[in-house]
Amino acid sequence: MKTEYEILIKTSENDNVGIVINPAGIKTGSVTQNGIELNEFVPMGHKVALTDLKEGDAVIRYGQTIGYASKTISLGSWVNETNITLPEPPKLDLITIKENHLPEPEKLEGYTFEGYVNADGTVGTKNVLAITTSVQCVSGMVDFVVKRIKSELLPNFPNVDDVVGLNHTYGCGVAINAPTAIVPIRTIQNITKNPNFGGEVMVIGLGCEKLRPEVLVPENGEESDILYLQDPKFKGFSEMVEGALNLAEKHLRKLNARKRSVCPASELVVGMQCGGSDAFSGITANPVAGYASDLIVRAGGSVFFSEVTEVRDAVHLLMPRTASEQVGKDLLNEMEWYDAYLETGKVDRSENTSPGNKKGGLSTIVEKSLGSIAKSGTSPIVGVIPPGERIKKKGLHFAATPAGDFVCGTLQLAAGMNVHIFMTGRGTPYGLSMVPVIKVSSNTELSNRWHDLIDFDAGRVATGNATVEELGWELFHLILEVASGKTKVACDQLGIHNDLVLFNPGPLT
Amino acid sequence: MKTEYEILIKTSENDNVGIVINPAGIKTGSVTQNGIELNEFVPMGHKVALTDLKEGDAVIRYGQTIGYASKTISLGSWVNETNITLPEPPKLDLITIKENHLPEPEKLEGYTFEGYVNADGTVGTKNVLAITTSVQCVSGMVDFVVKRIKSELLPNFPNVDDVVGLNHTYGCGVAINAPTAIVPIRTIQNITKNPNFGGEVMVIGLGCEKLRPEVLVPENGEESDILYLQDPKFKGFSEMVEGALNLAEKHLRKLNARKRSVCPASELVVGMQCGGSDAFSGITANPVAGYASDLIVRAGGSVFFSEVTEVRDAVHLLMPRTASEQVGKDLLNEMEWYDAYLETGKVDRSENTSPGNKKGGLSTIVEKSLGSIAKSGTSPIVGVIPPGERIKKKGLHFAATPAGDFVCGTLQLAAGMNVHIFMTGRGTPYGLSMVPVIKVSSNTELSNRWHDLIDFDAGRVATGNATVEELGWELFHLILEVASGKTKVACDQLGIHNDLVLFNPGPLT
Ligand SMILES: [Ca+2]
Ligand SMILES: [Ca+2]
Ligand SMILES: [Ca+2]
Ligand SMILES: [Ca+2]
Ligand SMILES: [Ca+2]
Known part of the structure; x- marks a missing residue:
């Protein structure tokens, strides 16, 4: 257990800041294992200058510039959002798009799970x-x-x-002919196709709404899977409820006949996300998730990483990992779309960092991004999924979504995930009933x-009790x-x- | 019962279209009570040409132009969205703002209800x-x-x-520094001040979110009314739940001591809204609500009407009713803000009408607006409430909100309503648990x-079984x-x- 000492770690050889590992922080005057004496108290997860920094000097973490010193910062001082400024994001039109000719990931054979095989070839986990x-x-009625x-x-x-109940706040009172309306509409449509619902989704509509209930029935469904509350056949509420119970019973009977069978790990579709991140997220939970991601991809399965504003400042580092020119183009397109979207609200991606992020030691969106993309592992990025769209092939994908936890989760459900991995440093009670959510903590104290x-403590990497590789395998097995369905x-x-x-x-409207 | 005949009514002397009253519609060749022979079947609530219309002729209902004939329409033919075009909305900068010097509404004395008087002077109805x-x-935790x-x-x-649980989808993953962020933030803040909560609101926060839980405690509340899930004192979920139950018990004890007492009708704050409207809404439910609105205002109480996109095309008719130059300015400002807001999404107010509206006989947003503003009655408009703001004085107000039913209801809750009136023609299971919602149908068939x-059938006006005045009084008493709390x-x-x-x-973000 290294935590008995004053521990400062570097995330990359060239870093000029170190991260405090000790749960209680490091006190003024203490000397760390690498001989740095602290000028002031620095909390866990926060950054300490490993050299004297002049105003304008680059602050380097993960081997990348995460900001510039806005004043003199001396060796052993606390580096945080009060003394560094945000660098400009990479200019999208200066990024070159090319064919990368990436090697195939080494195959991993023999791993299986017991899932529900659907008629459309997807596999459910619930x-x-x-x-x-x-x-x-109709949401009150659905409840x-x-x-x-x-x-x-x-x-x-x-x-x-x-x-x-897949309640949402769309459908009427919305600009259904707006150019962007396709996003919420296809999201609702594609969620009904999630593998965990087995194609047996029923629809409760009103009748006079802008979004037509007819467009929500999954492929193998029928018109009769829709219950319209305004249907003249229903004389009052109790008849509507009776109608809904009858419809539900028909689908329950079919679902009840589903059985789990052994499926190759290539049928996994895993959505990766983080929320309430801290400075450990980029050292522990996200790299562990990234390792597991690589294992899933090697086993022939699929993984999404997401959260455009957390990728935006690191997108130039992802471009060399795109599997084709088209994927590179698609990735930049999603960044461009989001830049323009934020601009309509007169804000930019610096809105992403939350007070909790800063308290946890993440000073800028650049620093947060570099930690965040670690969960994508090292595999080639074979596809980009626009918001609300569904996955079309296997492998590692970037699913373009906002970073807000439930918005991202909802879009990943639409994209077809059957397992959700959620990394957190500060803690969140995040939970979805549609797919299992494995919650991974970035530090042992939270766990x-x-x-x-x-569900899973990735903080063991920081305390030296395990390696990223060991925990990556452990997470893969989990x-x-x-x-x-063997572990709840x-x-x-x-x-x-x-x-x-x-x-x-x-x-x- | 007039419905044995073929009934076509005019909403104003100068109308060149009539509205079909018969529940089954009127068949081809039938002759109506006013001698019009129908060229084709026209359903209930829909419009019939009362004269020959040439291409470009104004189609007049409520004495106002609701559109222009896009082709020749002969006497006795069906007038609907396929043969009329939408007129331009009134240009806001051509509308003159002036002091109207309106007469005081005639006082109505002696009406009371039994409500819960709060420390801040407001009165709860629940x-x-x-x-x-x-x-x-935290919404899963709140549930x-x-x-x-x-x-x-x-x-x-x-x-x-x-x-x-006042769950919502704001707080993190949002652009909290966007110029418009004030709208959702003050909405959440002002909802906690709704008179029905008696100042005893408790807050469940996470700890790392952008929206600080501290800003949500009502005036007479304390820091201790907030439970932070990330509070280090909670060792796991069960301790959080225990903490929440303890906090709830403290507030329940205080709420349990509240007693109803006789209050003047001037303490009513009534939010008026419609949803799933049909062509009867503007003849029956909305005028009845408007009559009741006038009674409430005469009794010294407060009423909001709302739904910017349903007022936009009739705003020139409301300007002469504004009680001061300032109110006129405020009203136009809200229209202007909304025009610009819709433009950012590349749409305009024509997005408002839904398929259900059209099916119900409302061909254009102008026609819908003219029916919609009927619920504001005839009283002077003494104030305009921007979205998320709270009412500051008594009388009739325009609360600027989107028309979407639950968005409007949520903003009216924030504005301080203690009774909600909801008019519908096609039917909706609309319900809120925070304030009582009286649902008024525009036609007897639905009721x-x-x-x-x-809860209330305003369709009796169309069938000739009651007048607007009679039902206005009946609704006021209800x-x-x-x-x-005497009628649920x-x-x-x-x-x-x-x-x-x-x-x-x-x-x-
Ligand atoms: Ca994140
Ligand atoms: Ca997230
Ligand atoms: Ca709910
Ligand atoms: Ca309406
Ligand atoms: Ca409405």
């Missing part, structure tokens, strides 16, 4: 009855019906894990304190266990699940 | 424990805690009506069919009954309630 909606107006189905019908269908909320994640054990949050870049 | 949040991340409080604590506090979902509205009886939907004009 067996869930989903009730989607064409409009927010009511879900409760009744859970208490009255679900006990008769023991193979079905859960009943979930110990939130013993019943965290993913297979969870995908097989914390949020499912406790029953804490959040609502979907739709990305609607267009205006309300 | 007694509700509200749990607000600073960030979407969990609300369920536990309802089952374990609420039975011990019989004077408390309900426990409500009969949705017998357990509609409002007093409901505000006193349909959605409260059934327990169907929707989530809040926040208006965030800014981008996600």
Whole structure:
């Protein structure tokens, strides 16, 4: 256990700042293992100058410039958002797009999980009855019906894990002809195709809404899978509820016949995300996730990483990993689209860092980005998924989404994920009922304190109790266990699940 | 009962279209009570040409141009969105703003209801424990805690009506420094001050979010009313839940001591809104609501009407009703702000009409607007409330909100309403748990069919069974009954309630 000493680590050979590892921080006057004497107290996860910095000097972490000293910072002083300034983001039109001719990742054979094979070839990791909606107006009704189905019908269908209302705030009172309306619409459509719903999604619509319920029925579904509350056949609320229960029963019967079977790990579709990050996220949780990501890709599976504003400042580092010119173009297009989108609101990507990030030691969005992209591992990026679109082939993808946790999770659900990995440093009760969410802590202190909320402690890398490689393999094995339904994640054990949050870049009317 | 005949009504003397009243529509060749022979079948609520119209002729309803004939329309033919074009909206900079020197509305004395008087002088109509949040991340936790409080604590506090989680999708992953961020932030803040929560709101925050939980505590609240999930004192989820239950119990004890007392009708703050409108809305439900609105204002109370895109095309008709130059300026400012907001999404107010509106006979946003503003009655407009702001004085106000039902309702909650009136023609299960929602149908057919979902049938005006004045008084009395807790509205009886939907004009990050 290295934590008995004053530990300062570098994330790359050329760094001129070190990161405090000790949970209690390092006190003024203490000397670290590499001989630096601290001029002031610096908390855990924060940065210490490893050299004297003049005003304008680059502050280097992960071997990259994360900002510039805005005043003199002497050796052993605290480097944070008060004494560094944000560098300009890489100019997109100066980035060259080319064919990279990347080597194929080394094959990893023989790993399997037990999943539900669907008619469309996708594989589910849960067996869930989903009730989607064409409009927010019916969400009270959906909540009511879900409760009744859970208490009255679900006990008769023991193979079905859960009943979930896919409530959202779109459908009417929105600019449905706005050029960006395609984003929320295809998101709602593609969520119904998530492998965990087995193609048995039912729709509750109103009847007069702008978004037509008919466009929400999955491919193998029928018109009769839609219940319109305004259907003249329903004389009042109780008949609507009865209609919904009958429809639910039909789908529950089909879902109940699903059985798990052994599937190759190549059927995994894993969404990677982080939220409430700290300075450890980029050293522990994200690199561990990145290692696991590489293993999944080597096994022939699929992984998304996301969060445009956390990739924007590191996009030049991802370009050499794009598997084709087209992927490079697509990646830059998504960055460009988001720059323009933020500009309509008169803001830029510096809005991303939160007070919690700063408190945790992440001074700039550049520093946060460099840590964030670590979760993409080292595999070639074979595709870019625009917001709300669905994955089309296997391998590592960038799914372009906002960084907000539930917005990103909702878009990853639409993209087709069947397992969700969520990295956190400061802690969040994040949970989804549609797919299992494995919560990975970036530090052991959080994992110990939130013993019943965290599924995996990646903080063991910082304390020297394990390597990134060891924990990457451990996480990979946990993913297979969870995908097989053999290990229940914390949020499912406790029953804490959040609502979907739709990305609607267009205006309300 | 006039409905035995073929009835076509005019909404104003100069109209050149009539509205079909018969529930089954009017068949080809039928002759109406005013001698018009129909050239084709026209459904209920739809328009019939009362004269021959040439291409370019104005189509007149409510004495106003609602569009122009796009082709020849002969006497007795169906007038709808396929043969009329939308007129230009009134140009805001050509509208003159002036002091109108309006007469005081005639005083109405002696009407009372039994409400909960709050320390800040407002009066509640329900007694509700509200749990607000600073960030979407905690919404799963809030849902969990609300369920536990309802089952374990609420039975011990019989004077408390309900426990409500004020979940929303703001707080982190948002551009909190965008110029428009003030809108969602003040909305969340002002909702905590709603009179029905008695100043006893508790806050569940995470700790690292951008929106600080500290800004959400109501005036008489304390720092200790906030529970931060990241508070190091909580060792895991069960301790967080215990902390939330303890905090809830403290507030429930105080709320349980509230008692209803007789209050003048001047303490009513009524939010008026419509959704799923049809062509009857502007003849029945909205004029009835407008009559009741005038009564409330005459009794010294307050009323909001809202929905900018439904007022925009009729704003020149509202200007003569503004009580001062300032109110006129404020009204035009809100129109201008919204025009610009829609433009950022490359759309305009023509986005408002929904397929249901058109099916119900509302061909253009102009026609819809003219019917919509009928709910403002005839009283002077004494103030304009920007989105998310709170009412500052008594009387009729325009609360500037989007037209989307739950976005509008959420903003009216923030503005301080204690009773909500919701007009519908096609039907919606709209319900809020924070304030009583009186659902008014514009036609008797809906009211009969949705017998357990509609509270008040304004369709009786069209069938000739009652006048606008009679039903206006009846609705006014119902409002007093409901505000006193003596009549429970349909959605409260059934327990169907929707989530809040926040208006965030800014981008996600
Ligand atoms: Ca993140
Ligand atoms: Ca995130
Ligand atoms: Ca409306
Ligand atoms: Ca509305
Ligand atoms: Ca909910």
